[in-house]
Amino acid sequence: MRDYRSVHDSGDIEIEPHKTLLVGVNEAGKTAVLTALQQIKAPEDVEVFSALRDYPRSRYTEVQRGARDPSDVRVVEARFALSDAEKALVLEASPQSTDVSEYCAYRYLDNSLRWNFGSARLRATFTDIQRDLTRMRAYLSKREGAAEVAAALDELIAGKSARTPLSGTFAKNLLSWLETALPLIDEGDAKEEERYDRIKAAAGLDAAVTEAGAAISKRVPLFVYYSSYFTVRPRIHLASLARREEAGDIDQEYDFGNLCLLRLLGLTAKELSELASGEPVPANHPGGVNGAAYQTAVKEHQARLDDRHYRLNAASVDLTKSIREVWGDEDVQLRLVPDGQYLKVVVVDDIGVEVELDQRSEGFRWLVSFFVVFKAQAQADLKNAILLLDEPGLSLHALKQQEFRKTVSRLSEDNQVVYTTHSPFMVGTDELDLVRIVEMVSREAGTKVHTRLVVDDPRSVYPLQAALGYELAQSLFGQSRNLVCEGMTDMMYIEALNTAFTDERKGLKSSIALVPASSASKVIYYVTLLTSQKLKAAALLDSDQAGDMAAKQDELVQLLTQKRILRTKDYCDAGISRPEIEDLLRETLVLMARDELGWDVTATAAAQSARPIVDIFRKEITGFSKYKLGRAFIRWLAAHEVADLTAQEQEGVTQLLADVNKALA
Structure with missing residues (x-):
């Protein structure tokens, strides 16, 4: 990451295949690292880069006076290792690209996305075909009726230097010229046909690589960011939320958790609101209460209510199962209950008493909100998403943080996970090789990320020291x-x-x-x-x-x-x-x-x-x-x-x- 909020240049950050921990003190820039990384491929409803908000404020005058163009400011770059299946996709589109092993994505401050295949060859240059073209022209000049073809080649390559890339209009025109030259090559002349094939492959490499890149770009995983700010409210006023949604007046921090809950149900606030007030009225149908139209309307309304009930029930069961695994209470039960224009999130205790979510502990509310947001965003095509968790479990008790760490490990089996923390209980002593230290020694230097546990500020490694100390203390109970x-x-x-x-x-x-x-x-x-x-x-x-x-x-x-x-x-x-x-x-x-x-x-x-x-x-x-x-x-x-x-x-x-x-x- 570069030129983003507190990050001037983070340095290279090596991400582990399953789980990576970013550890650092408050204000070190951990959140900035995650939110920048998310922009490689963020969900549709996530705010994009804004130069005013995201460019380092102390240097914003560089953008104002035109010294830095947002389209030239590369904020974040990510290098993805390609699987064998993905390498096969590349070769299918570009058979010459046998050296491709990684895909690199670059997101700029103007929100444009560019890519390449790392150090692999993306296109040929004029020097690669210059000799072959010279010899082909000499061959064609001896053929009857080839004068116009030779002249067209001269015009095409006029002014081209050895470093001119074979891309864009030049490559397209060269391929068109080759089509006109092909009939003039003797069918049995293997030498010239091979020359023709070499020139065509070089001229077509750029288009082939572009096609291969498009195929791989579709496979780039979504980056799902979760922060403790995304909270599910215990009472959601559906009509009010529907109006704000329709007016485009959504508060991302306040409404995001609620919208995720509705997305999990597969219903919108407007649909649920209309169900609450959409009971058929006999007077509005011919024949009144005994009329066929009214009876049909009642059945349709009841079917919608049943559909809502089953969706709420299924979501409640799914969330309850997830929360029980981490919370360690097999009796706790979560219910999503419609109440007029409200959708309530209630918790049922072991004696059957229902209380609204905000009457439970902060840690429990956080856990519910996490699973709602995660499950809502990680459905279907998001199955292999990369999860960016900002200070997960901070409000959980130490022992429950340890349990939640196991949950993160389970998530990392299918989803690559990167999470920030300064809690020693979110760092296992068997995971120190997964830790990256985030620190900011000074505002001038900005946020740095260290792959090794060698830092300038000793406070940065305190969570690791505390984790080791806790494990040592646990030996008392051996x-x-x-x-x-x-x-x-x-x-x-x-x-x-x-x-x-x-x-x-x-x-x-x-x-x-x-x-x-x-x-x-x-x-x-x-x-x-x-x-x-x-x-x-x-x-x-x-x-x-x-x-x-x-x-x-x-x-x-x-x-x-x-x-x-x-x-x-x-x-x-x-x-x-x-x-x-x-x-x-x-x-x-x-x-x-x-x-x-x-x-x-x-x-x-x-x-x-x-x-x-x-x-x-x-x-x-x-x-x-x-x-x-x-x-x-x-x-x-x-x-x-x-x-x-x-x-x-x-x-x-x-x-x-x-x-x-x-x-x-």
Whole structure:
């Protein structure tokens, strides 16, 4: 795309065979990319390009003063790969076009459409036949009665350069001249007949390619654009809509969804309106109520009402089926109900209560509107349409966005789909190769589309980061039994000890996962998430002030009971005040830190045996890090045996691991 609203030059955008995702922040130009692309072949009721509205506003004076002619401004170009069947169509019309593999369409700002077959040869030039014509003229000059034919050729090629294309009037006149020259060639002269065939093929290439292009142009798919602005209204006043339609006063954003609904029914607003007020009146028919004319009119009116009823019912069933697949509610039912001059869209809940569409959630209304517009536009000859979806499912709940993503994948089996989004739930982590990043670093540079995930603005890839983060978070729910620790270092110690003690057959059961919370106060949130997924959970809390506060939370006690809330004080020396996980390994850590890290606190630790060891390290060691201490212990334990821990430490760890197994049994 070029020279369209926020797009100065988008760069080449590679579109996937089935589904392509355009991801970017607000105001990056995602909508502009889709609406420009739609103009390659848009439905009849879509507004065409307007220089005033669509040319970049900051440069519109270029058009005003005539520096840019709309007919020279190529806004969007699309390259289509041809199928084998389409290549056969090309060869049928133009046997010489064996190099054709793609069809390129170009839409200009004046709405003209031009095309070519990419790098394939479209027409011959005069240089291709110049030698053959010279030799044919020499041959003809020896034939009796050929003077006029030779003179006609001289006149035809006069002033032609080697680059003159064999197209238009020149090619047509050359073909006519060949017809006059053919009788002068001996029937048995194979050499001259071959020369004649070569010249004719070159002169006819332009017309043949044009015919082939016309055949392929008919097969270009329609580009169907859908935006959340296209909403189906819960009550459509038929007579009012019919008047606006007749007067050409349609508001595309307000009326488009309603018109699509009527198109889905195969009825116009005027037809439905007339049905509502078209009941036969006896006085208007000879013989009154008993007259044959009145009886016939009643039957005809009833037949029309029945037809309307069946169409409404069929559309209701079709829409209900589609919505149930995504909404996940087998009881929800949609009905299209005529009510005088109104056509109402109502939803029936699981107990049979009917409510109008606008009384349901924004997400549900969006879903109904999407399926109405899509099904209305993707009927019959639109079956293979390319779907351009602008921010689909934005008002849906995160889980329903994930379900709708599956719906888009199903649609892409028959319809190539391009959709924009900035929601991480509309991007699957297995679809990152389908993502194109749309960004606009500055208005001067305009909108750019990157095929690779390399961008100038880090915000552009945030939805992808969030999608990956969400999938990583989902791994929390991979095991049925989970021990929630206060933090990363707590998990590191338990994991290292479990590995070592498993070799002694005293470790955790293999089905237990360790889940680190970022602090004691957040343990409750992790436990809530795990238990809400019907998973077993236990918590290991330090016995410091933060751990005590967390352990006394009513919500945590209610979710786990005291049996599943484990405290470090129960496995450490009883003389230590407010022990943390490190106090479980107090003596070993003091010696290990001295020998491995050069942190010598042996004297202070011996003199202050009741003080938590982490407090001592923090006070005595400049630049102390719990993480660094934990990493050093993991390395130490990997090089030592369980027996190298003190007897009290071994006993405490063994009891802790046994209690975790018991709590999560």
